[in-house]
Amino acid sequence: MQKQFVKPLLFIVAFIITSATGYLLLQKLTQQRQTDFINAQQQQMIPVLVAATPIEVGTALELELLQQRNYPPNYIADTWLLPSDAHVVVGLTAQEYIDAGQPLQLSLLAAPQQQDLLPLQANxxxxxxxxxxxxxxxxxxxxxxxxxxxxxxxxxxxxxxxxxxxxxxxxxxxxxxxxxxxxxxxxxxxxxxxxxxxxxxxxxxxxxxxxxxxxxxxxxxxxxxxxxxxxxxxxxxxx
Incomplete structure (x- = not known):
């Protein structure tokens, strides 16, 4: 009688072990595919110049106020500035409020106002x-x-x-x-x-x-x- 129950029990145990092993392998494969997908996306990401902190109107930009953040190519607007443009924007002033993490654009910035020369007389x-x-x-x-x-x-x-x-x-x-x-x-x-x-x-x-x-x-x-x-x-x- 006991022998009649041993064989099905062994079959059930083997089935459970096989199922668990298959599940673990499937989970590992899924995680690997997700990791590969993320890595592939990161390799295609393009760094963009963004505000490191909130920038108030009239603030002159310094390097400490800038950082780069990666975006997918199809998400980037043509007007967004790249990290290589940092030397161009340093010294410019914000025309509008710029939130932290917001991509920088030249339309948001302006050259500091320069005081005009004293007026010359007509002669x-x-x-x-x-x-x-x-x-x-x-x-x-x-x-x-x-x-x-x-x-x-x-x-x-x-x-x-x-x-x-x-x-x-x-x-x-x-x-x-x-x-x-x-x-x-x-x-x-x-x-x-x-x-x-x-x-x-x-x-x-x-x-x-x-x-x-x-x-x-x-x-x-x-x-x-x-x-x-x-x-x-x-x-x-x-x-």
Missing amino acids: QVAVTATITMEQLIGGLLRVGDHVVLRAQRLGQSALTLDDIEIIALDANTGATASGSEHEIFASTVTFAMTASQASEFELMRDYGFRLWLKSHSAEPLPEHFAQQTQIHRLGATQP
Whole structure:
């Protein structure tokens, strides 16, 4: 009687073991296929430049505010920026609120507003010249200051331009000569001049000009000032 039950029992046990083994193999195969599918998708993913944190309107973009995130190719819009575009967007400002993880687009960004040059009068031109640290008056020179420009010529009267306004130092049209929080002093200065003053200044370049900073309340120099100083060569006939 016992032998009659042993054989079916063994069959049932064998069936259970076989079924369990088959289930485990099927589950492992399914997991492997899922892993292969995910890996294949990841290999096809394209990195996109996104916001690492929420970015408020008017915020200047820095590298710390950027990160990359992978997207399927068919999900990416043509206007989305790639990680290789990071150097282009750094320094731009947000025109709209950008949420964390949102793909960046140039339409969301704008170049920072630059202060315009001080307005020129109808009869004025802008003239730029290189300047030395001495001509910067040790860093005291500011946009909007008025200066005297003077060049001494051998055997001739000095050339003098009075009350010349400074409208820019390098590309900076703000109030400081350094134009930077790192105190990098300007190397060029831009003056507002009339056409005749600009022509005379071109002659002054050849002799090397001096720059004198004027007080805002200073009066114009006397008309005969340019004739006061002359330098003569040794042996030259005195006038």
